[in-house]
Amino acid sequence: MTERFTVSMDDELSARFDAYLRQHGYANRSEAVRDLVRGVLSEQARQQDADRPCVAAVTYLYDHQERDLGRRMTEAHHEQVDLTLSALHVHIDQRLCLETLVLRGPIAATEAFGNALISRPGIQHGHLHTIPLDQPSD
Ligand code: NI
Structure with missing residues (x-):
């Protein structure tokens, strides 16, 4: 209809x-x-609804030689492994890296993780896109 x-x-x-x-x-x-x-x-x-499930995509650019970011971003991903469905790393040139993470979890925790990644010093063009999902029926 x-x-x-x-x-x-x-x-x-x-x-x-x-x-x-x-x-x-x-x-x-x-x-x-x-x-x-x-x-x-x-x-x-x-x-x-902070507890509502969501999927989210977070994308950002950084210079992997600056501030030891290459290692530190990977470490941050491992710390929140339960929220991370997939991580894509693309070498843009000699120094720049583009990363896109696909996250899944409760909205508040997922957005806190995504926003913490993109607000780090040296992280450029950060963008977080959250898609709320329907509550699972129980
Ligand atoms: Ni790279």
Whole structure:
């Protein structure tokens, strides 16, 4: 089933929304509204339930020769092995490394780990994307 509803918007907000659609490559307003609603609901779930299960992807760049980061980041991953499903390490050039970790666990613990990784000195372009999962039925 698909529910249809009409949204009223003043001209200025509507023009800004259309610009947003173009920037983000949306073919129509409905798809953009669906994504925005999903985003808001995910954020609400994230804030309301620290124990809710989630999967998350954390990505960042660093110079492995700086601050002994190559060794220290690997050590950090091993300390939280229960939260880490997978770790991808790519050598970008002589010095730079890109890492993407796929995490799984309770939202609060997973985000605390991801945020602690990307806030370390020398870690660049850190980004954490959390996807809340439905509570397991028991
Ligand atoms: Ni590397």
